[in-house]
Amino acid sequence: MDAAIEVADLRKTYRGRRTGEVRAVDGVSFRVERGEFFGILGPNGAGKTTTLEIVEGLRRPDSGTVRLLGRSPWPHSPELTGRVGVQLQASAFFEFLSAEEQIETFAELYGASKTRGAEMLELVGLAEHANVRCEKLSGGQQQRLSIACALVGDPELVFLDEPTAALDPQARRNLWDLMRAINAEGRTVVLTTHYMEEAEALCDRVAIMDAGKIRAVDSPAGFVKGLDAPTRVTVAAGQLTGERIDELAAGEAVSADETTVVFETRDPRKLLTALASDGALEGLAVRTANLEDVFLHVTGREWRA
Amino acid sequence: MARMSLDTETIPDTAPPKGRAFLSLFKALGRGWLRDRSQVFFTILLPLMFMVLLSSVFGSTGDSASRILAVGDVPVLEGADADDFDVASAPDLDKALALLREGEADAAVVQDGDTVLVYPSPTSSTSGAIAAGNLSALVDDVNVEVLSAAAPGEPVLRTEVEEADGGSLRPIQYLAPGILAWGIAISGVFGAAGTIVDWKRDKLLRRLRLTPASVSTFLGAKVSVNLVVAIAQTAVFLAVAALGFGLELSAWTWFAAPLVLLGTLAFLAIGVVIGGIAKTSPGAAGLSNLVTMPMAFISGAFFPLALSPEWVQTLSYLSPMRYLNEALQSVVVYGEPPTAVLPQIGFLAVFAAVVALISWKTFKFDEL
Ligand SMILES: Nc1ncnc2c1ncn2[C@@H]1O[C@H](COP(=O)(O)OP(=O)(O)OP(=O)(O)O)[C@@H](O)[C@H]1O
Numbered sequence: 001m002d003a004a005i006e007v008a009d010l011r012k013t014y015r016g017r018r019t020g021e022v023r024a025v026d027g028v029s030f031r032v033e034r035g036e037f038f039g040i041l042g043p044n045g046a047g048k049t050t051t052l053e054i055v056e057g058l059r060r061p062d063s064g065t066v067r068l069l070g071r072s073p074w075p076h077s078p079e080l081t082g083r084v085g086v087q088l089q090a091s092a093f094f095e096f097l098s099a100e101e102q103i104e105t106f107a108e109l110y111g112a113s114k115t116r117g118a119e120m121l122e123l124v125g126l127a128e129h130a131n132v133r134c135e136k137l138s139g140g141q142q143q144r145l146s147i148a149c150a151l152v153g154d155p156e157l158v159f160l161d162e163p164t165a166a167l168d169p170q171a172r173r174n175l176w177d178l179m180r181a182i183n184a185e186g187r188t189v190v191l192t193t194h195y196m197e198e199a200e201a202l203c204d205r206v207a208i209m210d211a212g213k214i215r216a217v218d219s220p221a222g223f224v225k226g227l228d229a230p231t232r233v234t235v236a237a238g239q240l241t242g243e244r245i246d247e248l249a250a251g252e253a254v255s256a257d258e259t260t261v262v263f264e265t266r267d268p269r270k271l272l273t274a275l276a277s278d279g280a281l282e283g284l285a286v287r288t289a290n291l292e293d294v295f296l297h298v299t300g301r302e303w304r305a
Numbered sequence: 306m307a308r309m310s311l312d313t314e315t316i317p318d319t320a321p322p323k324g325r326a327f328l329s330l331f332k333a334l335g336r337g338w339l340r341d342r343s344q345v346f347f348t349i350l351l352p353l354m355f356m357v358l359l360s361s362v363f364g365s366t367g368d369s370a371s372r373i374l375a376v377g378d379v380p381v382l383e384g385a386d387a388d389d390f391d392v393a394s395a396p397d398l399d400k401a402l403a404l405l406r407e408g409e410a411d412a413a414v415v416q417d418g419d420t421v422l423v424y425p426s427p428t429s430s431t432s433g434a435i436a437a438g439n440l441s442a443l444v445d446d447v448n449v450e451v452l453s454a455a456a457p458g459e460p461v462l463r464t465e466v467e468e469a470d471g472g473s474l475r476p477i478q479y480l481a482p483g484i485l486a487w488g489i490a491i492s493g494v495f496g497a498a499g500t501i502v503d504w505k506r507d508k509l510l511r512r513l514r515l516t517p518a519s520v521s522t523f524l525g526a527k528v529s530v531n532l533v534v535a536i537a538q539t540a541v542f543l544a545v546a547a548l549g550f551g552l553e554l555s556a557w558t559w560f561a562a563p564l565v566l567l568g569t570l571a572f573l574a575i576g577v578v579i580g581g582i583a584k585t586s587p588g589a590a591g592l593s594n595l596v597t598m599p600m601a602f603i604s605g606a607f608f609p610l611a612l613s614p615e616w617v618q619t620l621s622y623l624s625p626m627r628y629l630n631e632a633l634q635s636v637v638v639y640g641e642p643p644t645a646v647l648p649q650i651g652f653l654a655v656f657a658a659v660v661a662l663i664s665w666k667t668f669k670f671d672e673l
């Protein structure tokens with residue numbers, strides 16, 4: 001079977017009269033297998049949306065090739081668009097229609113039933129706002145409606161461009177559950193995000209993108225492992241003597257100031273057991289390396305989402 | 306988001322038939338149109354307001370008699386029919402002209418021996434022109450009588466003016482087609498330009514391009530909504546004009562429908578060109594005004610082209626509104642058959658095709 005997505009050496013340069021040339025996508029290649037949950041992680045302006053739009057068939061690249069479910073997304077064919085669901089970064093709705101009328105229209109365009117539309121509203125938690133005009137929904141509600149529209153055609157492949165950007169923490173967690181459920185049913189999901197923890201929580205594999213280039217692709221765990229970074233264990237100061245701190249550090253990095261002591265250890269289990277037996281667990285915080293560190297490592301720049 | 310199951314019913318994996326996509330888009334866009342108060346105002350109410358305004362400016366609708374001021378002794382008026390002329394006398398010409406300027410009369414008349422001098426109203430050119438026309442007809446009638454009396458048995462040529470609207474050219478007969486043509490023009494131009502700018506802003510078309518429905522189905526649905534609106538607008542307008550303002554509709558009035566549809570296509574095409582240029586809604590509205598205002602002024606819709614300067618008359622051949630106005634006037638007011646307006650139809654069709662081609666060629670689709 002073909003891969004869900006195969007992208008080779010995409011390039012796109014925007015030419016503005018005043019802004020000059022922006023190399024939004026600069027030689028991007030990747031492959032997404034069917035059923036995979038694939039994330040593109042990167043700061044503002046990294047080129048995520050442009051990449052997605054090219055893959056979806058909204059924009060033509062300057063060069064490079066795209067295969068979507070084994071076909072070219074260009075020119076558009078109903079056979080392909082009917083199998084793909086898209087949530088664009090900026091929500092787009094029919095003016096003056098209610099959420100329900102909106103989703104029904106999209107359901108009809110995808111050849112799905114009306115009840116399917118109502119189910120999707122329910123699924124994204126908008127059932128009680130069904131009669132509200134789209135322009136009167138809050139930003140997060142609009143985002144959810146737009147996700148419902150992406151799912152209404154029962155797609156094999158779903159593109160979500162920053163789906164959780166405008167959501168409150170509760171809605172974000174709910175949406176995570178929803179996205180996991182979509183993926184668990186065998187649908188391929190491609191997600192872009194600014195949030196490290198989102199990529200870690202959801203994605204099978206993550207592409208780290210910066211300045212139009214994909215810097216690295218791996219599973220979140222693979223990234224962290226490859227980084228070989230120490231775990232940072234923090235406790236409140238004053239619970240341990242200077243001698244004991246040096247002893248516990250066992251030659252690894254440690255720093256202390258008036259309020260905290262921070263150990264950087266590669267054997268957190270042993271250190272935590274020792275701290276527990278000392279009864280020195282006040283103010284305890286354990287931070288393992290995450291994608292943030294990976295980003296720093298991969299791009300050489302601090303994460304500034 | 307309580308339920309997490311995504312129970313998947315069987316959905317046909319072929320795209321929906323075009324007809325179904327068209328209908329759902331038509332429904333969605335039509336509903337949107339009906340709920341947009343500003344659209345309803347522009348297309349339905351504004352032309353009606355114009356009709357009220359203009360018909361009161363150009364003279365009362367019920368009274369068809371021309372109001373004439375006789376300066377001194379005007380024997381020719383003695384034979385005047387009271388239905389056609391409402392004669393008052395003025396002591397001298399200056400006083401009469403002052404009254405004309407105030408809109409108190411449609412024309413002043415002075416008779417100096419064999420010469421009848423007519424001063425049509427400068428303030429109300431339409432009713433002034435009508436009064437002048439009526440007066441010259443009266444003079445012709447008198448001449449015929451004089452000639453027949455002088456040479457009995459000699460045949461004299463006389464004109465019998467057979468007027469389609471029953472003998473009196475009331476302002477409404479003349480204004481209604483013009484205002485309707487103007488209403489069709491602004492709803493087409495403003496509607497299309499505004500819609501394009503909205504689409505650029507809210508990216509709806511981008512989203513729809515990624516559904517199985519094709520862009521041409523979507524555009525077709527949008528144009529269809531506009532065509533249905535134009536028909537409804539025409540029906541409401543003509544009904545109000547007939548029932549409220551005494552417009553007499555000819556038997557060929559139904560032919561206004563295809564004329565209005567053709568006109569709408571031409572004006573939509575103009576709107577698409579404007580929408581392609583404008584970046585914002587106010588920009589689109591401004592540009593639409595810039596195009597429709599001169600187009601209306603040179604079209605002869607609001608005052609007779611015959612009374613306009615030569616250059617206006619020449620320019621008017623370029624205004625699609627002129628042709629729509631003429632065609633509507635011919636079939637609705639004068640009851641001429643559609644064959645009489647074939648030249649106008651031809652021009653509108655060519656105009657629509659050319660502008661549509663221009664809009665198609667110049668439009669930057671990736672901005673949508
Ligand atoms: N239509 C456009 N015309 C010109 N430049 C553009 C256009 N769209 C994006 N850009 C530029 O291309 C670069 C990449 O933009 P893109 O939207 O792909 O980034 P992104 O990773 O999606 O950012 P964000 O996280 O903010 O959504 C940016 O520098 C942006 O300014």
Ligand SMILES: [Mg+2]
Pocket residue numbers: 048049050089161
């Ligand atoms: Mg983006």
